Amino acid sequence: MNIHPTAIVADGAKLADDVVIGPGSIISGESEIAAGCRIGAHVILEHRVVLGEGTSVGHGTILGGNPQAVGFDQARRDTGVRIGKNNTIREYVTINRATHKDTDSVVGDDNFLMTGCHLAHDCVIGNGVILANTVLMAGHVRIDDGAFLGGGSVFHQFIHIGRLAMVRGGCRFSKNIPPFCVGAGTNLAMGLNAIGLRRAGFSADVRLQLKRAFRLVYLSDLNVSQALDAAEKEAWCSEAECFFTFIRESKKRGICDYSGKESGADE
Numbered sequence: 001m002n003i004h005p006t007a008i009v010a011d012g013a014k015l016a017d018d019v020v021i022g023p024g025s026i027i028s029g030e031s032e033i034a035a036g037c038r039i040g041a042h043v044i045l046e047h048r049v050v051l052g053e054g055t056s057v058g059h060g061t062i063l064g065g066n067p068q069a070v071g072f073d074q075a076r077r078d079t080g081v082r083i084g085k086n087n088t089i090r091e092y093v094t095i096n097r098a099t100h101k102d103t104d105s106v107v108g109d110d111n112f113l114m115t116g117c118h119l120a121h122d123c124v125i126g127n128g129v130i131l132a133n134t135v136l137m138a139g140h141v142r143i144d145d146g147a148f149l150g151g152g153s154v155f156h157q158f159i160h161i162g163r164l165a166m167v168r169g170g171c172r173f174s175k176n177i178p179p180f181c182v183g184a185g186t187n188l189a190m191g192l193n194a195i196g197l198r199r200a201g202f203s204a205d206v207r208l209q210l211k212r213a214f215r216l217v218y219l220s221d222l223n224v225s226q227a228l229d230a231a232e233k234e235a236w237c238s239e240a241e242c243f244f245t246f247i248r249e250s251k252k253r254g255i256c257d258y259s260g261k262e263s264g265a266d267e
Contacts, residue, residue, distance in 0.1 A: 001015060001017055002018075002019070002020045003019075003020075004023040004024075004041075007022065007025045007026070007027070008025070008027065009021065009027045010026075010029035010031075013029050013030070013031045013032075013033070014031070014032040014033070015031075015033045016033060016034050016035040016036070017035070019033050019035075019036075019037050020037070020039065022059070023042070025043040025044070025045075026044045027045045028045050028046050028047055028049065028064065030047055030077070031051075031064075032050045032051070033045075033051045034052050034053040034055075035053050035054075036054040037051050037053070037056065037057070038055075038056040039057050040056075040059040040060070041060070043060065043062070043063075044061075044063070045064055046063070046064040046065050046066075047064040047065075047066075047079070047080055047097050048079070048097070048104070049064040050080065050081070050082045051083050052085035052109065053085045054085055054086040055083055055084075055087040055088075055089065056087070056088055057093075058089060058090040058092070058115070059092075060091050061090075062093075062095075063081050063093075063094075065095075065096050065097065066096065067096045067098070067099050067121035068096060069099055069121055069139065072121075078101050078102055079097045079098040079099060079101070079103055080097050080098065081097050081098075081104055081106075081107075082104040083106075083107040084107060084108045084110075084111075084127070085110070086110050087111045087112070088111070089113045090113060090114050090115045090117075091115045091116070093113050093115070093116065094119070095118075095119040096121045098121055099122055103122070105120075105121060106123070106125065107119070108125055108127040108145075109127045110127050110128050111128065111129045111130070111131075112129075113131045113135075114131060114132050114133045114151070116133055116134040117131045117136070117137075118135075118136045118137060119141075120137055120139040120157070123139065123141045124141075124142045125142075125143045126144045126146075126163075129143050129145065129147050129149075132149060132152075133152070135151065135155075136153075136154045138155060138156055138157035138158075139157045140157050141156075141159055142159075142160045142161065144163040144164075144165075144179065146163055146164040146196070147163065147164065147165045147167075149167045150166075150171065151170070152169050152170045153170060154171075154173070155172075155173050156173060156174035158253065159175065159176050159177075160177075160249075161173075161176070161177045162180065162181070162242075162246050163180065165178070165181050165182070166183070167184075168183065171184055171185055172186050173186070174253075175187045175250075175254045175257075176246070176250040176254065176255050177189065177255070177256055178247055178250075179242055179246050180193055180196075180197060180214075184259055188256055188259035189255070189256040189257070189258055189259065190258075190260065192210055192211060192214055194207070205237070209236055209239070209240045210237075210240055210243060212240070213236065213244065216230060216231060217244075218258040228247060228248055231244050
């Protein structure tokens with residue numbers, strides 16, 4: 001264990017033998033830090049924070065801070081932050097703890113959170129997600145596996161971002177972003193994440209079916225409900241079914257509107 005002499009580790013903290021903790025960092029007594037984790041300088045782990053194997057945390061990051069939620073009892077000790085394996089969390093990231101009893105704000109495995117990102121209370125991030133610099137998420141945002149969110153983009157509470165979605169930088173959203181789509185502007189979808197689909201190994205046939213599914217929802221003369229009814233009359237690959245299921249489950253929040261095709265978005 002390599003703990004800088006100026007770091008403070010509270011009694012009760014559980015640290016693997018090879019954990020590295022940098023100068024000036026403060027680790028709460030409820031923290032659990034697994035093997036291979038590296039904590040930078042002036043990092044603060046408050047309340048219950050669990051870090052999975054091989055996760056690195058950059059300088060100045062604060063994990064497990066109190067929710068920025070009006071009415072939350074800050075004396076409560078029954079919520080936390082749980083982070084999986086092999087994550088890279090860069091400098092000055094903040095992840096607030098959850099608000100509901102015995103729950104955590106969650107980050108899965110193999111994610112990359114760049115400098116200055118903020119994850120508010122009760123957010124749930126899947127695996128293989130990339131958040132570019134200063135992505136800001138309000139409470140209860142859910143991000144599915146493989147999504148890529150561009151720098152400076154902002155997200156309203158309770159929205160859902162689908163698998164392998166890509167969001168351009170500097171955009172803002174209060175509606176759900178369907179899986180495999182490119183988000184742009186304010187609550188707009190501009191086509192499929194064609195490059196991401198190819199990189200993920202999706203076959204030409206699957207990509208074609210996803211293009212048909214996108215056009216049925218966004219480019220036909222049908223409204224969303226009619227398009228979903230029409231989709232039920234056909235056989236689709238599992239990825240297209242995922243696309244339709246996501247939209248069916250988005251009735252309360254709604255999905256992004258179509259922005260019109262831009263070069264490279266739906267090839």
